[in-house]
Amino acid sequence: MPAEIFGIAIHRTEIGKTPEEVIEREGEHGLGYHYFVDLEGDVHRLAPDSHLKWHARSWSRGFLGGAVYGYFAGDVPTAVHTHPTARQTLALTNLCCALWHRYGPLPIVGHSDLPNGSFEPGKRCPGPLLDVQAISREVTIQYGLARLARLTVVSLDPEVSVAEGLC
Numbered sequence: 001m002p003a004e005i006f007g008i009a010i011h012r013t014e015i016g017k018t019p020e021e022v023i024e025r026e027g028e029h030g031l032g033y034h035y036f037v038d039l040e041g042d043v044h045r046l047a048p049d050s051h052l053k054w055h056a057r058s059w060s061r062g063f064l065g066g067a068v069y070g071y072f073a074g075d076v077p078t079a080v081h082t083h084p085t086a087r088q089t090l091a092l093t094n095l096c097c098a099l100w101h102r103y104g105p106l107p108i109v110g111h112s113d114l115p116n117g118s119f120e121p122g123k124r125c126p127g128p129l130l131d132v133q134a135i136s137r138e139v140t141i142q143y144g145l146a147r148l149a150r151l152t153v154v155s156l157d158p159e160v161s162v163a164e165g166l167c
């Protein structure tokens, strides 16, 4: 069980299309994730956040793992589903926003951005075709706007001090 959550690591997985398949097939490799975004853009919880799931070697102890169905490494032109759909990108953004509202702003990184995070040197996970930095920027904006909206509502109510809206 992670003592503390330090960030969100984004992965790709192309070996399971359904949450059940992902749990089974990744489990065969000793791997697991907390969340899975399927091809339709539905988010599935595969395990409680408090459960330790091995998805990025020792980083797994502090990072939640979210996997998106597809192969986004860009090096196999014939691979099936090589680009995330708009629905998948939106779902991943919404998932990260929800996690920020639960835990506060957390770094959102690609699996391969974590040094020594994979047994496979040079692994491109999720890969350049899933733009994790763009998602992180969008989450920052959405989260900021939501907090600003809350602060604005609070500050319009004379019974509530603005400082309370900052918590």
Ligand SMILES: [Zn+2]
Pocket (backbone or CB within 6 Å): 010, 011, 012, 055, 111, 112, 125, 126
């Ligand atoms: Zn990965």
